[in-house]
Amino acid sequence: MTILNQIINGIQIGSIYALVALGYTMVYGIVKLINFAHGEIIMVGSYFTWYTMSRLGAPAWAAVLGAVVFCAVLGMVIEKVAYKPLRNYARISLLITAIGVSFFLQNAVQLIFKATPRMFQNIFPGSLKLGGMVFSMSAVVTIVVSVILMIGLSLLVKNTKIGKAMRAVSEDKDTAQLMGINVDHTISFTFGLGSGLAAIAAVLYCSSFYQIEPTMGSMLGLKAFVAAVLGGIGSISGAVLGGFVIGIAESLTKGYISSALADAIVFGILIVVLIIKPSGILGRPENEKV
């Protein structure tokens, strides 16, 4: 494999990390919660797609669309049922609840679909030749879809009414309410949006790794969380940057150093960045008081 191939691989997995990291960072920005159940949403999205395609025989597009809707609704329901009642309590209770939700989802899926890994069919078969190089179709689709989603998301947050409401709520909840913004709806929307992105990430992930199991969300979620923190938690461009950095670092380590060390290097990068710049690469230091 050439170095270019390794970098393409890195960008492919990196864009998946980035999509998941966006969910972490948006939710953190708005409710200051590290939503540890976010990784499990990817797992649920994968199972949903697998089940509707392999067992119900649905076409790929319908399965993906269904997964997005299902995960978005699941994300909103989790927020309503598990997090909202704790909104005005110590943040640690929220965090513990998130870990609880994560275990709940893992075990629920294990109960329904058993712990044995399931095989996922390749939904983007074939390859693409470009300038003497061969790219797998799943890499091309993953990168193109992710980039489109990232651009779309940043436009949504920057220019639309709901996007501005999200930014306003994340900056100052009380004042946002005084503008006539419904904070509950805005938070709900944010969870739905992040979870929908996670569902797409799930499909993209499965299209190149083919295998799903109830615990798959933990490591994927953890790495995406590292990406979000690395880029600066709360920052959207930070999550994207962090995702690509982690993906490329991982891929190069696997290619040139050792596969076994890849995770160690990923988490090592996080430790180094946190020592040098605790707020992350693009993160803002805590708001200074005037």
Add this chain to the structure above:
Amino acid sequence: MLKVDDINVYYGSIHAIQSVSFEIKEGEIVTLIGANGAGKSTILRTISGLLRSKTGEINFLDKNISVVEPDKIVKMGIAHVPEGRRVFKQFTVEENLEMGAYIHKSKSDIKEDIGKIYRRFPRLKERRRQTAGTLSGGEQQMLAIGRALMSRPKLLMLDEPSMGLAPMLVQQIFDIIKELNQSGTTILLVEQNARMALTIADRGYVLETGRMKLAATARELLADDSVKKSYLGG
């Protein structure tokens, strides 16, 4: 227009507002004066729905709003300029004004209203593309007032608009409040600067550690010995 009837507000076990009642008639400027911690801001936050009263009722235009959500209260016509201005620091000046018009849909109306705000506060127009965090205190106060006006309120509540401002700016802010009132907006003004507040107000209420101590016309309060001694510097 607004009738606050026997409200009691608690912060945990602290009884911050104790059986407070007062009212504001359409077209008035009413001021709540009192020392730091007397509960003035708490009252405004309760009217806005950010805090809840355990008892009593708050009626606005003959509707009980004491259980209505804060975003719906804005839609009913109450705007609140919070203490410490609380502009959205990462938004530009113009975006802050747009946020103030969040409850309105018509783009052309919003544009027209922004134009009106810029005519009233030319400084904001000069700085329309700057982020609000880079503005001076006085400019932020103008922005906070402008932003509140964008919702086209029937009742405008201002919490300590003079706080931290140079005397010349204080005068300017009070002139603006007076003008807004003359153009038809009813005003509830909370101030530590009692003398300034009473000079422009029609009526005033004096609040002491969560209780209503005195209620009178602004002229009477300015002449009252106990008010003079406690709030007007003797």
